[in-house]
Amino acid sequence: MSLEELFKEIIIEHYQHPKNHGHLDHPDAKSEGSNPLCGDELQMEIAFEGDRIKDVMFSGNGCSISQSAASLMTEAIKGKAVGDARRIMEEYKHMLQGSTYNADMLGDLEALSDVKKFPARVKCASLSMAVLDQALQQKK
Amino acid sequence: MDIEKIRKDFPVLSRMVRDRPLVYLDNAATTQKPAAVIEAITGLYRNYNANVHRGVYLLAEECTQAYEDSREAVRRFINAGSTEEIVFTRNATEALNLIAYTWAEANLRAGDEIVVTIMEHHSNYVPWFRLARRKGAVIRIVPARKDGELDMDAYRSLLSSRTKLVGIAHMSNVFGTINPVKEMIALAHRQGAAVVVDGAQSAPHIRIDMQDLDCDFFALSGHKMLGPTGIGVLYAKSSYFKSMEPFLSGGEMILRVTLDDIVYNDLPWKFEAGTPNYEGAIGLKAAIEYLEALGMDTIEAYERELTTYALEKMRTVPDIFVYGPSDPSKKCGIVAFNIRGVHSHDIGTILDSEGIAIRAGHHCAQPLMIDCGVSAMARASFYFYNTRQEIDMLVKALNKAKGMFGHVA
Ligand SMILES: Cc1ncc(COP(=O)(O)O)c(C=O)c1O
Numbered sequence: 001m002s003l004e005e006l007f008k009e010i011i012i013e014h015y016q017h018p019k020n021h022g023h024l025d026h027p028d029a030k031s032e033g034s035n036p037l038c039g040d041e042l043q044m045e046i047a048f049e050g051d052r053i054k055d056v057m058f059s060g061n062g063c064s065i066s067q068s069a070a071s072l073m074t075e076a077i078k079g080k081a082v083g084d085a086r087r088i089m090e091e092y093k094h095m096l097q098g099s100t101y102n103a104d105m106l107g108d109l110e111a112l113s114d115v116k117k118f119p120a121r122v123k124c125a126s127l128s129m130a131v132l133d134q135a136l137q138q139k140k
Numbered sequence: 141m142d143i144e145k146i147r148k149d150f151p152v153l154s155r156m157v158r159d160r161p162l163v164y165l166d167n168a169a170t171t172q173k174p175a176a177v178i179e180a181i182t183g184l185y186r187n188y189n190a191n192v193h194r195g196v197y198l199l200a201e202e203c204t205q206a207y208e209d210s211r212e213a214v215r216r217f218i219n220a221g222s223t224e225e226i227v228f229t230r231n232a233t234e235a236l237n238l239i240a241y242t243w244a245e246a247n248l249r250a251g252d253e254i255v256v257t258i259m260e261h262h263s264n265y266v267p268w269f270r271l272a273r274r275k276g277a278v279i280r281i282v283p284a285r286k287d288g289e290l291d292m293d294a295y296r297s298l299l300s301s302r303t304k305l306v307g308i309a310h311m312s313n314v315f316g317t318i319n320p321v322k323e324m325i326a327l328a329h330r331q332g333a334a335v336v337v338d339g340a341q342s343a344p345h346i347r348i349d350m351q352d353l354d355c356d357f358f359a360l361s362g363h364k365m366l367g368p369t370g371i372g373v374l375y376a377k378s379s380y381f382k383s384m385e386p387f388l389s390g391g392e393m394i395l396r397v398t399l400d401d402i403v404y405n406d407l408p409w410k411f412e413a414g415t416p417n418y419e420g421a422i423g424l425k426a427a428i429e430y431l432e433a434l435g436m437d438t439i440e441a442y443e444r445e446l447t448t449y450a451l452e453k454m455r456t457v458p459d460i461f462v463y464g465p466s467d468p469s470k471k472c473g474i475v476a477f478n479i480r481g482v483h484s485h486d487i488g489t490i491l492d493s494e495g496i497a498i499r500a501g502h503h504c505a506q507p508l509m510i511d512c513g514v515s516a517m518a519r520a521s522f523y524f525y526n527t528r529q530e531i532d533m534l535v536k537a538l539n540k541a542k543g544m545f546g547h548v549a
Contacts, residue, residue, distance in 0.1 A: 003493050007486070007544055016481075016545075038485045038501040039515035061515055063485035064545070121489060 005114035006121070007064065014068035019075050020057050031134035032060070035123050040066040042127050044074075044135045051081050058128065065112070065121050070128035072109050077132070082139060089129050096122055141434065141442050147525050149174040149430075160495030163530045168313050168341060168474055168521035169499055170363045173427075177366055180426035181419055192418050193392060193409070207418040210425035211408070214373050217428045218339075218358065219349040224407040225381065227374045228421055232340040233263040235359035235374035236307075238411065239336055240267035242384045243357075243376075247334075248304050250276030255298050255333070256307040257282040257290055258511050259315060262504040264307050264338040264359075277304070284511065288315040288464035288471075296327060303333040310342035314503050314517065315464025316447070316474030318346065325355050334380070340364055344523070345443055345472045347436040356380055362420060366427035371420025374411070381407050388413035439524045443473045446522050450475050450531045454520075457538045463512060476503070476519040479538065482545045484518035490541040496534055 027045035034041045040062030047055040056078050058070040073092070077085035092109055094101040098116045115125040147153050150172045155162050164172060184206070190199035192207045211223045220226060229235040248254070254268050258281050272279050280303075282295045299306075306328040311318050325335045336357040339348060344365035350358065357380065362371040376384075386393050386404060393413040396403040404410045431439065448468040454460060459480035465471045478484060488500035499519045502509045509515060520534055 003490060003544065006489065012545060039506075039509065040485070041515060063483035065485075118489060121485075124485065 006118055008111050008114075010108065010111045011064060011068040014071040015064035018058075018067055018071040020071065020078065021059065022057050023059060024055055024057050027057075029135040029138035031131050031138070033127060033131040033134065035062070035066065035127050037123065038063065040124060040127055042066065042070055042131045044070075044128070044131045046135050046139075048082075048139060051083075053077055053080055053082060053085055056132075058131075062127070063121075063124050065115060065124035066127045069109075069112055069125045070131075072111065073128045073132060076107055076109050082136060085132075086136065089132065092129060093126075096125055141438060141524065143525065143527055146434075147527075149176065150525055151175060151178070153525060157495040157497075158493055163494075163496040163533055165520040165522060165526065165530065165534060166497045166499050167344075167523040167526075168364070168519065170369070171344065171366050171523050172525070173366055173368065173423075174430050176430055177368065177423050177426045181368060181423045184419055184422050191415055203418060206422050206425075207416065210418075210421035213425040213428045217348065217432070218343070218360075218373075218375060219351050220375055221351070222378060224378045225350075225375050227376070227381070227408045227411040228416055229359075229372040229374050230370055230417070231363070231372035232338060232359040232361040233372075235357075235372050236263055236336065236338065237267050238374055238387045239357050239359075239376070240271050242387050243334070243380060244268075244271050244305060245274075246385065248275045248277050251302065252277045252304040253280055253298075253300070253302040254278070254305045254307065255280045255282060255295070255303050255328070257309060257319070258284050258508055259290070259309050259312040259317065259319070259505065260307060260507070261309060261313050261338065261340065262506070263340075264309060264336070265507065268305070268307055278302075281507070284315070284317075284508075287466070288312075288317050290317070290319055290324075292320065292323075295324060299327055299331045299333070301331055303328065303331050306333050306335045307338065308335065309338045309340075310348075311339075311345065311472065311474075312464070312505075312508075313341050313474065314476050314505050314508055314519065316341075316471035316476070316521075317465055318342065318470060318472055321355065322353050325353060329354070341474075344431075345436075346440050350375060362424040362427065366430055367424035368420050370417050371424050373424075378407060381411070384411075386410055386413065390414050392416070434524065440472065442524050443522055444468055446526060446528065446531065447471065447473055447475065449528055450520065450522070450534075453531055453535045454538065457535060458542055460538070463517060473523065474519060474521045476517045478514060478517055479542055482541050484516045486545070487518045487538070487541050490544065491534070491537045494533065494537045494540070496530075496537055498534075 024045040032043040042060040188202040192204040334356040337355040343360040358375040363369040390413040463476040484500035
């Protein structure tokens with residue numbers, strides 16, 4: 001394992017300049033979660049339009065992995081139908097578990113594929129997915 | 141102190157981690173064990189294992205003797221008046237809970253006040269928080285000053301005749317601050333309050349003297365002072381232990397059980413229900429003997445020198461912020477810090493790739509994290525087997541971490 005596998009340029013870029021960071025004016029769903037071990041905190045807010053995720057924003061603070069994962073994940077699902085977002089999250093989960101996954105569906109999220117080589121950090125990369133999942137469950 | 145010779149006593153210190161020699165700087169979490177401790181434990185199982193206080197045969201006599209000798213070693217180590225005042229628990233956390241569920245449960249009422257410091261580890265906060273909820277008691281917090289020391293003026297003004305219990309970390313597991321417990325105990329006693337000192341961090345590093353401190357309760361964990369896991373100690377003045385109902389009950393803590401009456405065992409066994417962790421106690425005795433052979437004053441002086449060096453060198457890392465007292469005479473062995481632009485968790489991973497073990501996170505002290513306006517910190521914590529060279533490696537790796545994340549505004 002090398003540090004460069006974990007801290008890829010794109011991960012540091014999203015950590016330092018996160019996309020979709022902040023709050024929505026009128027979110028339809030809101031959720032939050034934390035990683036009690038290290039204090040990473042994350043909130044997600046979603047606005048729906050029909051079956052589509054019209055907008056999504058995250059806030060909180062934490063390490064480069066948890067924050068860049070949130071940035072990349074929100075980028076990946078913004079504008080997608082809820083069902084498609086769920087499929088992306090499912091592939092992402094497979095990737096972190098070290099199973100086979102569909103790279104095409106993941107796009108830039110694949111930058112996080114080497115996190116699985118750092119078992120202590122898998123929780124950081126999973127946090128945004130867990131918080132997002134809670135928010136999606138709020139969709140009527 | 142001959143550090144190179146000392147390091148040879150600790151088998152794990154010679155192992156390689158990620159192709160580099162291990163640099164273990166997470167001693168506030170748990171310390172490594174010298175061969176003497178490991179051998180004391182294997183020696184028990186090889187030679188004289190038997191349940192204590194039970195059998196009439198030689199093995200049981202030897203094992204009981206070894207267990208009770210361990211109690212005497214603890215008594216001597218903290219200069220308690222009598223072994224009646226030494227109860228073995230699983231760890232400091234269990235010792236603190238024992239007080240909460242026995243003495244405090246019986247003696248606190250609605251409206252009573254519990255004074256604890258902002259620096260407490262969760263284990264000296266959560267039991268009191270829950271107790272306060274059960275009783276309708278009120279928790280009052282002693283704040284820390286900007287320099288990482290307790291605000292003693294605030295402490296004085298918080299104390300009143302309503303104060304029933306004061307809980308103080310002898311040494312903060314985050315700032316490393318050694319709190320002025322002796323003075324705090326005297327002030328609390330003037331109001332008639334009982335004082336619980338959490339010695340989990342102090343006992344490994346500085347001389348502990350129950351006669352000098354005059355606290356009512358003192359808790360420590362064996363694993364933080366070279367001992368094995370699963371063994372801790374609760375000291376209480378025997379006047380307290382005598383007045384207290386048992387905590388757990390069952391075998392060992394009774395003298396006589398009939399169908400309509402129970403007579404509790406004498407002190408300290410009244411508070412040790414069930415087969416105790418005699419393996420842990422025997423390991424702890426070997427740990428105490430190791431510490432005593434080096435001398436607690438020698439250990440403290442060496443660690444202070446190391447801490448002074450660490451503070452000086454770590455401050456050269458760009459954008460580092462070090463928490464707690466900057467005056468090394470006010471602290472011992474612990475340096476908590478953050479580097480702007482590099483989360484502590486990332487620092488931890490980068491250091492790990494260099495074989496360096498430190499802690500990152502909230503350190504089971506979330507109220508203090510909130511007080512400092514952060515959700516996490518990195519922490520390097522030393523013991524007498526650490527060296528200046530290891531601190532140099534730490535600083536080099538911190539510079540590398542800073543470099544990887546570049547300079548951000
Ligand atoms: C100040 C302090 N108190 C209490 C504890 C709890 O110790 P244990 O987990 O061994 O019960 C710790 C351990 O980190 C500590 O640092």
